[in-house]
Amino acid sequence: MTYLQIEGTNHLSGSVTINGAKNAALPLIVSSILAKNEVKISNVPEVEDIKTLISLLKNLGAKADLNHHEALLNTTTLNQTTAKYDIVRKMRASILTLGPLLSRFRHCEVSLPGGCAIGQRPIDLHLLALEKMGANIQIKQGYVVASGTLKGAEVLFDKITVTGSENIIMAAALASGKTRLLNVAKEPEVVQLCEVLREAGLDIKGIGSDELEIYGTNGECLEFKEFAVIPDRIEAGTYLCAGAIVNSKISVCKVNPSHLSAVLAKLEQMGFGIIVENDSITLLPAKEIKPVEILTSEYPGFPTDMQAQFMALALRANGTSIIDERLFENRFMHVSELLRMGADIKLNGHIATITGGKELNAADVMATDLRASSALILAALAAKGTSRVHRIYHLDRGYENLEEKFKALGANITRLEE
Numbered sequence: 384m385t386y387l388q389i390e391g392t393n394h395l396s397g398s399v400t401i402n403g404a405k406n407a408a409l410p411l412i413v414s415s416i417l418a419k420n421e422v423k424i425s426n427v428p429e430v431e432d433i434k435t436l437i438s439l440l441k442n443l444g445a446k447a448d449l450n451h452h453e454a455l456l457n458t459t460t461l462n463q464t465t466a467k468y469d470i471v472r473k474m475r476a477s478i479l480t481l482g483p484l485l486s487r488f489r490h491c492e493v494s495l496p497g498g499c500a501i502g503q504r505p506i507d508l509h510l511l512a513l514e515k516m517g518a519n520i521q522i523k524q525g526y527v528v529a530s531g532t533l534k535g536a537e538v539l540f541d542k543i544t545v546t547g548s549e550n551i552i553m554a555a556a557l558a559s560g561k562t563r564l565l566n567v568a569k570e571p572e573v574v575q576l577c578e579v580l581r582e583a584g585l586d587i588k589g590i591g592s593d594e595l596e597i598y599g600t601n602g603e604c605l606e607f608k609e610f611a612v613i614p615d616r617i618e619a620g621t622y623l624c625a626g627a628i629v630n631s632k633i634s635v636c637k638v639n640p641s642h643l644s645a646v647l648a649k650l651e652q653m654g655f656g657i658i659v660e661n662d663s664i665t666l667l668p669a670k671e672i673k674p675v676e677i678l679t680s681e682y683p684g685f686p687t688d689m690q691a692q693f694m695a696l697a698l699r700a701n702g703t704s705i706i707d708e709r710l711f712e713n714r715f716m717h718v719s720e721l722l723r724m725g726a727d728i729k730l731n732g733h734i735a736t737i738t739g740g741k742e743l744n745a746a747d748v749m750a751t752d753l754r755a756s757s758a759l760i761l762a763a764l765a766a767k768g769t770s771r772v773h774r775i776y777h778l779d780r781g782y783e784n785l786e787e788k789f790k791a792l793g794a795n796i797t798r799l800e801e
């Protein structure tokens with residue numbers, strides 16, 4: 384198995400170019416199921432989750448290729464409507480195929496994604512919304528079996544769900560009549576999906592708000608235009624935290640700073656300087672790293688996908704920080720690994736109390752999920768000695784060229800085989 388060996392350091396410098404957002408590219412690639420033409424998408428990150436999705440589309444009979452960050456997708460040849468367990472189990476976001484497959488083919492079977500390390504992660508809200516639109520849904524042998532002709536409906540999401548919103552937006556696109564969605568997620572990734580569908584001819588109103596009106600095409604596929612995926616705000620935030628944890632000046636380029644407002648606000652509260660230019664952000668060292676209070680919430684609140692990285696950073700603060708994880712019930716898997724490095728963190732339900740300022744020592748640590756893994760890399764950078772981060776396949780799901788990017792910042796990081 385592959386692992387990363389990381390030497391502790393007290394300095395990084397330079398700049399990192401940020402890739403396209405994985406979580407935007409996933410629904411955008413899936414949305415090609417709604418297209419009547421070949422879809423060309425640029426700035427697609429070449430990470431494992433995207434490769435898994437491309438193989439799922441191929442498995443369904445589509446032509447799908449990813450080269451030099453450009454995806455070419457032709458779903459006019461799609462002749463299967465079963466998203467198999469073998470692929471879905473590798474990536475929960477495969478559930479995004481449910482809405483578009485059902486609305487285009489009126490029948491599909493998508494394996495239930497099951498639980499994952501960060502919590503139970505149900506899809507009940509996706510299913511309830513489709514039922515409201517007239518779908519007949521049954522769970523058979525671990526698969527969601529859905530059929531029916533979708534009709535516009537009014538859907539109020541009980542909870543804000545990112546992939547749930549995306550799934551139902553795509554379902555509504557080819558349905559008949561008007562769908563009104565309330566309490567929709569406003570994440571930039573959801574907004575880009577709506578914009579791309581609008582460009583493709585869909586009549587959709589309220590983009591960027593939590594209320595959408597979608598006038599379905601009654602089965603008529605859409606004519607997609609070429610577009611580029613928005614920058615990955617979580618990748619950008621992770622590298623900013625890397626600079627911060629060793630209190631060094633670093634820059635991230637090719638980003639959309641407005642997508643990072645909550646993250647930048649917390650870095651400023653911790654004492655770091657932030658210089659925002661058009662599509663770059665520079666982090667300046669803090670005179671003193673101050674403790675912070677963080678409550679994760681839906682966009683534009685502080686993203687749960689940055690919680691683990693800020694926990695690592697809080698270990699360097701001069702005082703006690705509080706992190707309240709409100710979205711996922713089990714998203715503190717990184718804590719036990721950070722404790723092995725000498726961290727002082729106390730957990731009480733969904734609240735973590737982090738006492739900063741203790742020296743961190745290198746250790747062998749185990750990655751448990753995508754963002755937890757990046758927190759371990761950050762902690763290893765700040766620790767004394769050489770750490771090894773195991774199970775890095777989690778990282779490869781979402782970070783492209785991670786070692787090269789860290790090396791470019793001056794880190795001593797190597798990918799090795801056990």
Ligand code: UD1
Pocket residue numbers: 406409476502503504505506507508509510542543544545546547572687688710711712
């Ligand atoms: C997406 C992101 C993930 C991010 C998360 C929250 C993708 C591919 N993944 O995940 O990186 O951490 O948003 O920002 O974009 N819920 C239900 N029932 C449902 C759906 C969700 O109870 O049917 C709950 C979840 O358990 C969770 C909350 O709603 O507590 C938010 O989850 P959701 O926004 O759906 O997360 P994902 O879309 O899976």
